[in-house]
Amino acid sequence: MLTDILLDLKNYLARQFLLSRLRKRHPTCIFYPGAQIDPDSVFGRYNVVFPGAKVYGSSLGDHTFIQRDAAITNADVGKFCSIAPGVGLGLGQHPAGYVSTHPACYSVSQPIARTYGKTDQFDALRRTKVGHDVWIGQNALIMDGVNIGTGAIIAAGAVVTSDVPDYAIAAGIPARILKYRFPEDVRARLLATRWWDNDDAWFEKHFELLTSPERLLDHSEPSGA
Numbered sequence: 021m022l023t024d025i026l027l028d029l030k031n032y033l034a035r036q037f038l039l040s041r042l043r044k045r046h047p048t049c050i051f052y053p054g055a056q057i058d059p060d061s062v063f064g065r066y067n068v069v070f071p072g073a074k075v076y077g078s079s080l081g082d083h084t085f086i087q088r089d090a091a092i093t094n095a096d097v098g099k100f101c102s103i104a105p106g107v108g109l110g111l112g113q114h115p116a117g118y119v120s121t122h123p124a125c126y127s128v129s130q131p132i133a134r135t136y137g138k139t140d141q142f143d144a145l146r147r148t149k150v151g152h153d154v155w156i157g158q159n160a161l162i163m164d165g166v167n168i169g170t171g172a173i174i175a176a177g178a179v180v181t182s183d184v185p186d187y188a189i190a191a192g193i194p195a196r197i198l199k200y201r202f203p204e205d206v207r208a209r210l211l212a213t214r215w216w217d218n219d220d221a222w223f224e225k226h227f228e229l230l231t232s233p234e235r236l237l238d239h240s241e242p243s244g245a
Contacts, residue, residue, distance in 0.1 A: 064099065078110070081152065082216075094145050094164065098152035099216040104176065106159040110148040113164060118142070151186065152216040170211060171201060186211060206233055213240045 038059060039051045046063050054071035061075045064082035069075060073086040074093070081099035086092060090103050093110040103109070114121040123130035126141040146165030150156075154168050157176030162168065167183045174180060175191030175198075184190045187201045187210070200207065210233060218226075229236040 070105075095148040095150065097150040098154065098170065100153045101150055102155045104156060104158040104160070107156050108161045109150070109156070110145070110164045111161060112144050113142075113146075114144065115142045171207070173201070202233060206237070209237050209241070213237070215240075 035056060036053075038057060039053070039055065042049070042051050042057060042063070046065070046067070048065045049063055049067040049069075051057065051069050052071045052073075055069040056072075056074040056076075057069065058076045060077045062079040064080055064084070066083045067080045068085035070086060070088045070090075072089040074091040075086060076091075076093045078092045078095045078097065080086070080092075080097050081101065083099055084097050084101040084103070086103045087105040087107070089105050090107040091109065092103070092107075093112070095110040097103070097109070114123070115126060118126060120126075123132055123144065124135045124137075126137055127144065128135055128137050129140055130144065144164075148162060148164050148166055148168075150162075150168040151170030151172065153170060154172050154174070156162070156168075156174040157178065159176060160174045160178045160180065162174070162180045166180055168174065168180070169184055169186035169188065171187035172184045173189045174184065174195065175189070177193070178191050178195040179193040180190060180195040182194070184195070184197070185200075187207045188197045189199055189201060190197050202210065213236060215230065215236060226239065229239050
């Protein structure tokens with residue numbers, strides 16, 4: 021009992037030390053107490069990681085926030101992404117076609133007590149990629165190896181097992197594309213603007229353009245392209 025308490029205290033202090041280092045290294049970001057972040061994760065500017073959120077082996081682009089109890093594992097997340105509470109991103113897999121789905125039979129790198137293999141026989145953690153300005157709703161689950169396109173919306177509770185195109189709205193179990201946010205030509209033109217790469221001065225001056233695709237495109241395409 022005492023050993024468990026001491027181990028919990030050690031882990032807590034280690035997490036607090038890491039959060040302290042992250043705050044110094046990334047002064048524009050907010051890392052709330054209770055967030056769990058490993059040393060291998062990479063952050064941009066203005067990220068927010070809320071209490072209970074977990075970020076392991078992942079990268080976050082500028083302005084992306086991770087809400088309470090979301091878990092981001094082995095993933096690259098773009099700029100201006102909104103990750104709601106309870107989201108699971110990069111969940112790992114087990115081989116459905118093997119005789120056994122248990123990693124003791126095919127893995128030497130999984131954190132289990134005993135394994136019988138000599139080498140990893142199955143890639144259980146493929147990297148997940150999320151584009152820019154993606155909104156992932158509460159308790160949605162994104163399987164590892166999936167690519168979520170820029171501007172996509174994933175509905176609350178969805179289970180995403182395959183790639184989602186740019187500006188698509190996906191929902192359901194498994195997730196299916198319901199519709200696209202904008203017509204195809206508007207989607208292509210918005211992607212071409214790469215508005216998310218502008219600097220702070222641009223956003224301070226032009227932030228109101230982002231309330232209307234037409235206004236942004238009129239500004240970005242003065243020739244009427």
